[in-house]
Structure formats: structure tokens, C-alpha cells
Amino acid sequence: MRIGALSALTGLSRDTLRFYEKQGLIRSRPSAEPSNTYRDYPEETAERLRMISDARDAGLSISDLKTLLDWMETGDLGAFDLDAFLDERITQLEHVIATAQRTLDILNGTRAAITMSDQIHIPE
């Protein structure tokens, strides 16, 4: 799959895909036809990018993601404390969920208050 197709499929810009590849989050092989220099992405890259998008939207950094994805593939990262790393990210995500939920509650409350005051005013 070429970069344009992958971009259309994932909603990420071509530039972002090239950027992610440079950061080592995804990989491509050189084009099948050696007449051009186009990247060729395996099908499963789309799925991988969905995980990456989720993690980015949830606030994980690219470098954390690289650490994680590298480990998931090779199963090893030298003398790296993956356990501690995972614990930290898990805590971080739980924190994001909690703060997002609290903020969401406030916003929902605000919207309800507005709807309420509309109800009072409009009938006049």
C-alpha cells in the first residue's frame, strides 16, 4: 500500500506518516517496482496506526510509544525495566481518564444549566 492510500485509510497526513516512520513507529519496504522510490506499507500498518493514534490522543508521547512498540516486537530491550515503565504509563492513563471524566461532568453540568435557562426564557 502506498502512502496516499494509508493516509486516506487512517486519517493521518502523508507528512505525519513519513514523520512516524522516521521516528521508527512504522516501517515500509521499498517499492516492488524498482523503477520508483515509493514506500510500500504492509496492510497491517493501518491497524498499527490505529493503536498509535489512540495512544497519541490519550496523551502518550512518541518516544514512549516507540519504547513500547519496540518491546512488543522484539520482546526485549536490554536492561530496561519494562514493568516500571508500564506501571507509569498505566497510572498516567488512569489519571487522564479521571481528569477527563471530571471535566466532562462539569461541561455536561454547564450545558444542562444553559438548556434550563433557555427553557425559562423562550416561552415568554
Place this chain on the structure above:
Amino acid sequence: MRIGALSALTGLSRDTLRFYEKQGLIRSRPSAEPSNTYRDYPEETAERLRMISDARDAGLSISDLKTLLDWMETGDLGAFDLDAFLDERITQLEHVIATAQRTLDILNGTRAAITMSDQIHIPE
């Protein structure tokens, strides 16, 4: 309350507090003693900053926060479509919660897998 105390209370750096004030997220009055130029923050600023921290950690931008806080105080923002604004932010927060939850599930799964393989290896 002076900036150092507020910083200690909220965990935000003095620089961050001054930055937030410049952005209009919080306000201070000039010091009671006119002998110095120190900021004096009302007690309730701490609570306000907790909301701000939550919202920031959840991914809301400073400018969104400013819009929101300004509206909450004045109750009006001219011909601004607060309803649409709220809907967008709410959708955004729901998205963050969903992606964070999915990512969290993956990480928890990964941790479980590691614990599992430890169980197999350690007894040897």
C-alpha cells in the same frame, strides 16, 4: 495568598502560575502592602486551578479554557455559540476517555502477559 504558597498548594510552578495569569485564566490583586509589588491571590484560586489542571491534563487547550472560564463568570460572550462549543469539547473529552481506555486495556494486557511469562520462568 502569595504565589509561592499557591504553587505549593497546586503543584504548579510559579512560572506556570504567572503564565496562566498572563493568559487570563486566573487573576490576582496587587499586594495589600503597597511596599512591594507581590501578587495576592484569593483563596478560591486554588480550587479554580484544580479545575484548570484537570482540564489541561484531559487535553483542553488554554484558549478553550479561557473561553469557558470567561463565559462561566460573565454569563455572556456576545454572539458566541456556546452550545456548539460545549458540544465539541464534550465530544473531544469522550474521545479522549475512549482512546485512553483502549490504550489502557492494551497496556494491562501486556503487563499480564509479562507476569505470566515470569511465572513460567522464575520457578526453574
Place this chain on the structure above:
DNA sequence: TAAAACCATGGAGTAGAGTCAATGGTTTTA
């Protein structure tokens, strides 16, 4: 087959959110 659409690389530029340093006053404390 020529224009339009796609792709590559390299490097510069941008936005957002702080963070740091220099300089110079004010308070607190040993």
C-alpha cells in the same frame, strides 16, 4: 502524450505550553 496526481528528500517553519535566566527589589530568618 501531456496535464494532473502522486511520491521522495531535505530542511525550514509553526504552534502550544511552558521553562529559564538576568536583573533588581522585598521579606523572612538565623
Place this chain on the structure above:
DNA sequence: TAAAACCATTGACTCTACTCCATGGTTTTA
């Protein structure tokens, strides 16, 4: 009362994560 700790302002700097050229090949399409 002098050192240590605190505060102010201004402006430069950093970091992350893209995003945008400019230039030049390759495919696709009308």
C-alpha cells in the same frame, strides 16, 4: 543585620509534534 528565600519583569529559550516548502522524479488519467 546580613544571608537566604521570596517576588517581579522581560525576553529568550526549549521541547514536542507536526506542517510546509522547494525541487525533482513517477504514475495515472483524460
